[in-house]
Amino acid sequence: MIPRTTIKWQAETWQSSLKSAITSLVELCDVLALDPNQVLSGENSTADFPLKVPREFVNRMEKGNPRDPLLLQVLPVAQELDIHPGYSQDPLKEHAANPIPGLLHKYHGRVLLTVAGSCAINCRYCFRRHFPYQDNNPGRQGWHKALDYIREHDDISEVILSGGDPLLASDSLLAELCQAIADIPHVTILRIHSRLPIVTPSRINDKLLNWLTGTRLQPVVVMHCNHPQEIDTEVGHALQALQQANVTSLNQTVLLRDINDNAGVLAQLSHTLFKHGCLPYYLHQLDPVQGSAHFALEPTRIRALYDALLRQLPGYLVPKLVKEIAGVPYKSPLSVDGIYS
Numbered sequence: 001m002i003p004r005t006t007i008k009w010q011a012e013t014w015q016s017s018l019k020s021a022i023t024s025l026v027e028l029c030d031v032l033a034l035d036p037n038q039v040l041s042g043e044n045s046t047a048d049f050p051l052k053v054p055r056e057f058v059n060r061m062e063k064g065n066p067r068d069p070l071l072l073q074v075l076p077v078a079q080e081l082d083i084h085p086g087y088s089q090d091p092l093k094e095h096a097a098n099p100i101p102g103l104l105h106k107y108h109g110r111v112l113l114t115v116a117g118s119c120a121i122n123c124r125y126c127f128r129r130h131f132p133y134q135d136n137n138p139g140r141q142g143w144h145k146a147l148d149y150i151r152e153h154d155d156i157s158e159v160i161l162s163g164g165d166p167l168l169a170s171d172s173l174l175a176e177l178c179q180a181i182a183d184i185p186h187v188t189i190l191r192i193h194s195r196l197p198i199v200t201p202s203r204i205n206d207k208l209l210n211w212l213t214g215t216r217l218q219p220v221v222v223m224h225c226n227h228p229q230e231i232d233t234e235v236g237h238a239l240q241a242l243q244q245a246n247v248t249s250l251n252q253t254v255l256l257r258d259i260n261d262n263a264g265v266l267a268q269l270s271h272t273l274f275k276h277g278c279l280p281y282y283l284h285q286l287d288p289v290q291g292s293a294h295f296a297l298e299p300t301r302i303r304a305l306y307d308a309l310l311r312q313l314p315g316y317l318v319p320k321l322v323k324e325i326a327g328v329p330y331k332s333p334l335s336v337d338g339i340y341s
């Protein structure tokens, strides 16, 4: 356990860390001691979704390894430009569930607010890489409509802040928003989906913990971590800070070819997260978004992997294997039954 007092970061640490993120392939190769010719460069694929990776995340990559599992998550490659049948720009048909800019209401009892228009890191497999964030970043003014919508639907008990990455918004903005949500009596749970606790752990500072735990709402943070190598000492401290503040901490992972398509790696991820008070939540099958087909796995491979994971872990450390199907009002569980029949 780390005493709270040791987790004192400068308020600006995370912002400056985001500003100094690496956006040049040449620089990334230089820092990682890689020959740019070694990495399959897809500079053309970066036009609408550029390379972006904070240095703390790069520091966890293995130098000289062009196949590093963290590097492969952020490295633009030429295959992204290939066109594959069944892979589209909006595979989840999110436009249809978008009643007001910045608000998605697809599932019973919970709505998702897109609070920020970008991310700290650009993940090549991202299902929102083509999402028109610019039209969905309502800001303070636009929130009124979203809050009115939530107020008018008294079956909504949970508000999910998402993005982009919601934790890119300032603490004062988030504090104001959370208070406004807490003022709606039927909302009881505030959930944050963010990759920042993993990518830029200094984001979990005292200011954040204050607004996150400072209302009557029950706070839940869902991290996005795909590989145990993403969890270094600093990330461990951030996760423990959440735990000590009584924030429920969960993780979701996307199953990715050549990155975490290995039961041993996934089991280790669960154990490492749990050591820091974070439970595995979802293991997502990749969404068929244009540009990500090279990360996909065969269904038989996925079932075999999940079977191997079930054999290795206690039930509470096994994430739910799910797939998002447009129009289905929940994340659909994938079954392993098939491999025994």
Ligand SMILES: *Cc1c(COP(=O)(O)O)cnc(C)c1O
Residues within 6 Å of the ligand: 104, 105, 106, 107, 110, 111, 112, 160, 330, 331
């Ligand atoms: C994934 C998602 C949620 C949350 O679903 P849970 O199964 O509760 O984690 C809510 N709204 C939208 C639009 C989503 O995509």
Ligand code: SF4
Residues within 6 Å of the ligand: 118, 119, 120, 121, 122, 123, 125, 126, 127, 128, 129, 163, 164, 165, 195, 224
């Ligand atoms: S942090 Fe999440 S939303 Fe942002 S690019 Fe990565 S996967 Fe996509």
